Amino acid sequence: MHRFATEKSILQQLPHPDWDRRGIRVLVKRDDLIDPYVSGNKWRKLKYILQLARRQNQKGILTLGGAFSNHLLATAAACREAGLTSIALVRGDELTAESNQNLHACAELGMALHFLPRPEYDANGMQAQQAIWMQRHPHCLFVPEGGAMPEGLKGCQEIWDEIAEPVHHVFVAQGSTTTSCGLLTGAAASTTVHVVPVLKGFDSRAEMHSLLSSLLGDPSLVNSYLRQVAVHAGHHFGGYAKSTPELLDFIRDCRQRWDLPLDRIYTAKAFHALVDAVENSAEFDGATVLFLHTGGLFNG
Structure with a gap:
């Protein structure tokens, strides 16, 4: 098992x-x-996403979420287990890796955290940010919020x-x-x-x-x-x-x-x-x- x-x-x-x-x-x-x-529905969603990353020979996963995102924590842990890098765009530039235990654990698991102003994260702002960060990390698979x-x-x-x-x-x-x-x-x-x-x-x-x-x-x-x-x-x-x-x-x-x-x-x-x-x-x-x-x- x-x-x-x-x-x-x-x-x-x-x-x-x-x-x-x-x-x-x-x-x-x-x-x-x-x-x-990597609890609950998180492994369910990440299982085939990780397989896709491997098939595409990606070096890691680029994803996004909020301060208490279980998806970010699960992605950080699953990527570490799989030998992949993990990068997260986090909603709220007032935050740091020490703002709560969730973000701290993500950082401890090797996830690179980038904190975005809320207007840039929300609605149309994220579309532009997503394109910028995907250009910066072309060897990462982009995964939408919550693994959607x-x-x-x-x-x-x-x-x-x-x-x-x-x-x-x-x-x-x-x-x-x-x-x-x-x-x-x-x-x-x-x-x-x-x-x-x-x-x-x-x-x-x-x-x-x-x-x-x-x-x-x-x-x-x-x-x-x-x-x-x-x-x-x-x-x-x-x-x-x-x-x-x-x-x-x-x-x-x-x-x-x-x-x-x-x-x-x-x-x-x-x-x-x-x-x-x-x-x-x-x-x-x-x-x-x-x-x-x-x-x-x-x-x-």
């Missing part, structure tokens, strides 16, 4: 008297157990290969939409994919439509997939990387009740949405509900 073996990702069933009475099975796909750094490319999507689709029973509902935290789109395109037509955006004001459907359109190119197919999506937009707890006493209490309760560790940035918000939905809707009676644990506990 190699370091990032997905066989480490067990299915954990969560007992709950009310859920049991209603015939609801809640299963957690523990992708957080794959690796402390066909190889990342393919890796996330493979999660279903490890689920041996029908799943009626699957819940997942949403950032770049790559994981949620991979889950969606790999799911059975009868499965509802519940996405929980962790960014305040994030338009899940529009972002998923944009990514799927760019990768699939078939408008009717994209619209067909999106009909399987349910969006839970009210669980961001103030916005990205923000939390409240209620969320922190919820994290502690899940750890005590089920020995289920959750992080405050992604997974706790998504699992809170699952619990809220299951407890308040008869739609889930008699159903198997899967929660994809996307890791991120290092930034927990």
Whole structure:
């Protein structure tokens, strides 16, 4: 078994008297157990990206992300393991490698960090920056934020290969939409994919439509997939990387009740949405509900 073996990702069933009475099975796909750094969906997305870099004889990966980006940490660790260099464009020129434990760990793993002013990073500014940095590093494979490319999507689709029973509902935290789109395109037509955006004001459907359109190119197919999506937009707890006493209490309760560790940035918000939905809707009676644990506990 190699370091990032997905066989480490067990299915954990969560007992709950009310859920049991209603015939609801809640299963957690523990992708957080794959690796402390390259955890959760991160290895899923990076697996084929690293293979692509090798096929193209690239010397490293050039990517981008924010101060608490699990993608940056995973890329730094995976590239080090693979013998590739890693370079990151980081949102916020007020930051340094010592601003938080995430950026510090990235630097310790050998990732070169370049901090960009937010206007240059956001929207149209990044397009120009991307071209500049790709010129500077022609022997690096450019990987979009969150691994949003066909190889990342393919890796996330493979999660279903490890689920041996029908799943009626699957819940997942949403950032770049790559994981949620991979889950969606790999799911059975009868499965509802519940996405929980962790960014305040994030338009899940529009972002998923944009990514799927760019990768699939078939408008009717994209619209067909999106009909399987349910969006839970009210669980961001103030916005990205923000939390409240209620969320922190919820994290502690899940750890005590089920020995289920959750992080405050992604997974706790998504699992809170699952619990809220299951407890308040008869739609889930008699159903198997899967929660994809996307890791991120290092930034927990």
